[in-house]
Every structure is written in structure tokens, then in C-alpha cells.
Amino acid sequence: MIVLVFVMVCGVYICSICLKQINTSTNTGLLTVQMIEKPCPEPTIEQWEIPYVHYPKPKTYSRAECACNPVRNFAILSMQRSGSGWFETLLNNHTNISSNGEIFSVKVRRSNISTIVETLDTIYNLDWFSSASKNECTAAVGLKWMLNQGLMQHHEEIVEYFKTRGVAAIFLFRRNLLRRMISVLANSYDRDAKPLNGTHKSHVHSPHEAEILAKYKPKINATLLIANLKQVEETTAKALEYFKSTRHIILYYEDVVKNRTKLIDVQDLLKVPRKDLKSRQVKIHKGSLSSQIENWDDVQKTLKGTPYESFLHADYRRRRRRRRR
Numbered sequence: 001m002i003v004l005v006f007v008m009v010c011g012v013y014i015c016s017i018c019l020k021q022i023n024t025s026t027n028t029g030l031l032t033v034q035m036i037e038k039p040c041p042e043p044t045i046e047q048w049e050i051p052y053v054h055y056p057k058p059k060t061y062s063r064a065e066c067a068c069n070p071v072r073n074f075a076i077l078s079m080q081r082s083g084s085g086w087f088e089t090l091l092n093n094h095t096n097i098s099s100n101g102e103i104f105s106v107k108v109r110r111s112n113i114s115t116i117v118e119t120l121d122t123i124y125n126l127d128w129f130s131s132a133s134k135n136e137c138t139a140a141v142g143l144k145w146m147l148n149q150g151l152m153q154h155h156e157e158i159v160e161y162f163k164t165r166g167v168a169a170i171f172l173f174r175r176n177l178l179r180r181m182i183s184v185l186a187n188s189y190d191r192d193a194k195p196l197n198g199t200h201k202s203h204v205h206s207p208h209e210a211e212i213l214a215k216y217k218p219k220i221n222a223t224l225l226i227a228n229l230k231q232v233e234e235t236t237a238k239a240l241e242y243f244k245s246t247r248h249i250i251l252y253y254e255d256v257v258k259n260r261t262k263l264i265d266v267q268d269l270l271k272v273p274r275k276d277l278k279s280r281q282v283k284i285h286k287g288s289l290s291s292q293i294e295n296w297d298d299v300q301k302t303l304k305g306t307p308y309e310s311f312l313h314a315d316y317r318r319r320r321r322r323r324r325r
């Protein structure tokens with residue numbers, strides 16, 4: 001009797017396990033196939049680096065023979081007229097880097113945190129197409145993001161996203177905020193006046209065009225000058241504070257111009273092979289500031305004796321004199 005009961009219990013038990021297995025194997029059939037599909041060898045990296053390495057599977061195409069090339073995510077965080085356009089063309093000169101431009105300049109994409117996350121997901125999954133998209137062997141993918149494009153507003157969620165998705169932040173700021181202000185004013189003048197055959201250009205590729213754009217000398221409102229400079233400084237400090245817990249690097253435009261070792265630092269951060277990077281962009285405003293501002297005397301008087309006085313004199317040149325042709 002005992003043996004019979006034992007056999008019956010065993011039978012029922014085995015049956016139930018069988019049923020369960022049939023169920024799970026039919027449910028997860030797709031999943032297991034995908035797991036088998038990805039036999040990428042473990043990359044030889046340090047333990048702490050693992051969160052920063054990704055193997056995206058784009059929905060729209062196959063990464064083909066590069067499917068096992070790890071990809072790192074980055075974001076250039078900057079402010080308008082701080083050299084980030086130029087910096088991005090340098091990064092995009094690398095065969096393995098795709099920086100997709102100022103994606104959040106389009107308002108709907110930054111209208112709330114869900115649209116932001118959705119956009120970022122598309123970029124980091126290599127499904128975003130722009131002129132910067134490279135072939136399947138992209139090893140670093142990112143975008144350029146201005147602080148006033150939803151970044152400060154949604155900073156908490158974005159920091160969280162950066163941490164979970166292993167996004168490295170590349171801060172690019174300008175030291176001389178007075179020069180930046182001239183560039184902002186000149187650029188907004190150009191948007192209306194369009195001296196280059198009626199087209200608005202924020203960046204130019206020939207000395208001739210640069211010369212035309214540099215002809216305009218903005219007049220700076222001396223009353224608001226100090227307050228404006230202070231506000232930019234505060235925004236920068238706040239951004240650094242918000243994002244200090246993410247993996248990041250801080251660069252200054254002037255330093256990158258003077259010292260190309262900074263570009264090596266960036267390539268090392270993104271773990272791409274080191275290359276000599278080139279940009280075709282030509283600087284618009286060069287030379288001393290006194291020749292670039294209409295009311296130079298006012299500006300000089302206003303800044304004398306303030307912490308910003310050094311902006312009046314500071315200049316920067318690349319050591320070797322072949323910065324731009």
C-alpha cells in the first residue's frame with residue numbers, strides 16, 4: 001500500500017514538472033534563441049568598466065562583423081558658442097566616433113522626460129541617423145547637448161539615466177566668457193542680417209566667410225554685463241554640481257585649442273584608437289578683443305577691478321602656429 005501511494009505521488013509530481021517545463025520552454029523559446037545568438041567573447045577590461053561597455057543591437061540594421069565591438073556612450077554637455085560645434089567636428093573625424101549633433105535643439109524631443117529618454121535610447125542603440133552616423137564599427141556614440149535644452153530642468157532623471165546606461169559626460173566650457181558673449185551677440189545678429197548671401201551660418205569653413213562675419217562688432221550693454229557673466233558662471237557651476245556623480249571629464253575650449261593632448265584624453269576616455277583629429281572649421285573672431293566690440297571703452301571701464309578683468313586681456317593661441325589654415 002505504502003509503495004503504491006509513493007509511486008502515485010511521484011507520478012503526479014513528475015507530471016507537474018513536465019507540464020511546467022513545456023510551458024516555460026514554449027514561452028521563453030524566443031529569448032533562449034537570442035541568448036545563443038550572442039557569443040561575444042568577454043572583452044579584456046577592468047571590472048569597474050563593465051557598466052560603460054555596451055553591445056547595442058540596432059533595430060534597423062545589423063552591426064555585422066562589428067557586432068562584438070563594444071560601444072561606449074557619451075554626451076557633450078556645453079553652452080552655445082563655447083566651441084562645441086568645432087569640438088564635435090573633431091570627434092566626428094574619428095572613424096569610430098559618431099556624435100549626432102544638437103539633437104535636443106528640437107523642442108518636442110525635450111518636452112518631457114519620457115521623450116528625452118526615448119530619444120537617448122534611440123541614439124545609444126545606434127538607431128539614430130544623422131550625417132555623423134558611421135558604419136557598423138562605431139565604438140563611441142553620443143550627442144551634443146546644451147545646458148538650456150532640458151538638461152538642467154530634468155537633471156535628476158538624466159543623471160540617473162547616465163548612471164544606469166553608463167553614459168560618460170564630456171563637459172566643454174569656455175574660460176573667456178566675454179569672448180563667448182561676443183560670439184553669442186554676433187551669431188544672433190547673423191541670424192537676422194545674414195551677410196553671407198542671405199544664409200545664416202553659425203560655423204564657417206573658409207577664411208573669407210570668417211572675415212565677412214567678423215566685420216560685425218556688437219555693442220555690449222555695459223549695465224547688464226556683470227550680471228550676465230555671473231549668470232553664465234553660476235549655470236556652469238550648477239551643472240558640474242548636478243553631474244558630479246556621473247563619469248565625466250571637464251574640458252575648456254581654450255585648452256583644447258592650445259593643447260591637443262586634451263583630445264587624446266577624450267579618445268582614451270572613449271577607448272577608441274588614438275588618432276590625429278582634424279576639423280575644417282575656421283575661427284570667426286580672432287585677435288584682440290578691443291577690435292571686436294563697438295563700445296570697448298565702456299566694457300573696459302565696467303570690468304576693471306572686477307573678477308572678470310582678465311577676460312579683457314586673456315588670449316589663447318596654439319603653441320605651434322599651424323592651428324588653422
Ligand SMILES: *[C@@H]1O[C@H](CO)[C@@H](O)[C@H](O)[C@H]1NC(C)=O
Binds near residue numbers: 019020023027
Ligand atoms: C502555462 O502558461 C499559461 C499561459 O501561457 C498560463 O496561463 C499557465 O498558468 C501556465 N501554467 C503553468 C503550470 O505554469
Ligand SMILES: *[C@@H]1O[C@H](CO)[C@@H](O)[C@H](O)[C@H]1NC(C)=O
Binds near residue numbers: 092
Ligand atoms: C578627417 O579629416 C581629414 C582631413 O580633413 C579627412 O581627410 C578625413 O577623411 C576625415 N576623416 C573622417 C572619418 O571624417
Ligand SMILES: *[C@@H]1O[C@H](CO)[C@@H](O)[C@H](O)[C@H]1NC(C)=O
Binds near residue numbers: 114
Ligand atoms: C510627453 O510629450 C509628448 C510629446 O509632446 C506627448 O505626446 C506625451 O504625452 C508626453 N508624455 C507625458 C508623460 O507627459
Ligand SMILES: *[C@@H]1O[C@H](CO)[C@@H](O)[C@H](O)[C@H]1NC(C)=O
Binds near residue numbers: 069095138139
Ligand atoms: C574602428 O573602425 C574600423 C573600420 O571601420 C574597424 O575595423 C575597427 O574595428 C573599429 N575599432 C573599434 C575599436 O571598434
Ligand SMILES: *[C@@H]1O[C@H](CO)[C@@H](O)[C@H](O)[C@H]1NC(C)=O
Binds near residue numbers: 196197
Ligand atoms: C556668395 O556669392 C558670391 C558671388 O555673388 C560667390 O562667389 C560665393 O561663393 C557665394 N557664397 C556662398 C556661401 O554661397
Ligand SMILES: *[C@@H]1O[C@H](CO)[C@@H](O)[C@H](O)[C@H]1NC(C)=O
Binds near residue numbers: 221222223224
Ligand atoms: C541695457 O539694458 C537695460 C535693461 O534691459 C536697459 O534699460 C538699458 O537701456 C540698456 N542699455 C543700453 C545702452 O542699451
Ligand SMILES: *[C@@H]1O[C@H](CO)[C@@H](O)[C@H](O)[C@H]1NC(C)=O
Binds near residue numbers: 259261262265
Ligand atoms: C596638456 O594637457 C595634458 C593633459 O590633458 C597635460 O598633462 C599637459 O601638461 C598639458 N600641456 C600643456 C603645455 O599645458
